[in-house]
Amino acid sequence: MVKELKSAFLLVAIVAALLATSSSASAQAIRPKLDPSYIPPRTPDGKPDLQGIWETRNAAAFDVSEVAEGHEIPYLPEALDREQKGPRVDPIAHCKMPGVPRITYMPFPFQIMQRPGYVVFMYEYLHDQRIIPTNSRPHIDGIDLWLGDSVGHWEGNTLVVDVTNLDERSWLDSARHTHSDALHVVERYTRTGPNTINYEATIEDPKTYARPWKISMPLYRNTEPGFELREQECTEGDNGRPIHPLYRPLPKGDPLELTR
């Protein structure tokens, strides 16, 4: 589903981003195939080793329907109506955390670290982090968080992360695809090769979507020698790397006015 974007700023940013990623768009056309015979290396405690620095190469951060099954999000009519009346400024413009799954496909790298009983995700974007226990403990109760409450477990070679308690204010992308506080995301991370992970998320929200829907995308290992995550402060956007066009500061004036 492609929605009308009323903000000239966003449109310019998206065109610029698509131009910037056009070289990787061709790489994305050759998707790494799920090779059932691939045996991932193991951590000392015998779990599939997902560690390293990973990044997506797609435009999902701008429009998540790009990576949705059938390129469609099965909105309920009342949810579309709610969305029309809802806020029009992307929460990340005010340095809010992007939520799950959006944090995965933000155009910034992230690092996975594994310790017995934990998988730790460290995102360069906004120095976000998720400490995911893999003990299948029950979800916490009574509090919503921007990145939700993540609990993991292993299914064969796949890390399955169940995410609930997600703050209803986050968006799924810059194209204002929204959700409610009933959002439930199940992520699946499966190594498909030495430098690739298949990422899949099932997105369920009975208050917003007619049925659960799926997104999937490859994650690519950053193989640049000596590459390290850097500090990304939202208010500055300066970590020694070029600033992504979308995250440049907005021009002066009321941000609400700019996006109407």
Next chain:
Amino acid sequence: MEGGTLPLQPWAAAKAKELTQHMELDPTGHCHYEGIPHANYFPFQIFQTPKYIAVLYENMHARRIIYMDGSPHPRDYLAWMGDSRGHWEGNTLVVDVTNNNDKSVFDMAGHFHSDALHVVERFTPVDKDTINWEATIDDPKVFTKPWKMKFPLKRAPQDFEMLESGCFEGERDAEHLVEGLATVPKDHYTEKEKEKEKQR
């Protein structure tokens, strides 16, 4: 800290006094990182591998990765949390922190530093639930000599989990956030002084 008084240069002592009158300029009030050592005053969780040690802080969801592979500090980069490289000396983790920007502060009492700040931290476990932490703070632009601080770190209860600290909640400071201004407008002090002068 050792000795009880920070060895501030006279100009720095004056500025520190001035800063105590301007709590609105505290960078943590604008949701910025505390920096090192300031971040260590809050709960954090350590994850260890042979090549690096990740320290994840609850407050401000701050984070740093202490690289243990002998690699040098980067040369093109200043950060709120600086750049941490570590090594082992017996049972002690020694962390060298450089590349600090000049915007983070030590506390809420006006104590600040410059981009010449160099912190050497020492983490020494003394029993199963205690780490003795100490740091040598050097900043020749602000202090007359290096000084030391220390405190014990106590292990949190077994069932303790850190929660999310978003900080940017209901913020009424959109001007700073959207404009990408750091924290303190350059002429802030002079403007304040002029206002005071007028009132007199």
